[in-house]
Amino acid sequence: MQLKELHHGAGISNDAIAKINKDEYISMKNLEKIARYLKKNIGDIIELK
Numbered sequence: 001m002q003l004k005e006l007h008h009g010a011g012i013s014n015d016a017i018a019k020i021n022k023d024e025y026i027s028m029k030n031l032e033k034i035a036r037y038l039k040k041n042i043g044d045i046i047e048l049k
Contacts, residue, residue: 010037 003017010033012026019026028042035042 006034006037010034 003020006012007014007017010030012030012033016026016030031042031046035045038045
């Protein structure tokens with residue numbers, strides 16, 4: 001999946017997409033939007049370092 005699809009489908013901002021590309025912090029609200037869009041649990045889409 002391209003991040004552009006995620007931007008439009010999940011309704012997250014371009015700023016959040018840029019942060020994802022840079023491996024930076026994004027809000028739980030954005031994580032929730034992404035998880036709902038992908039029909040996954042938040043734990044399925046994040047990796048703790």
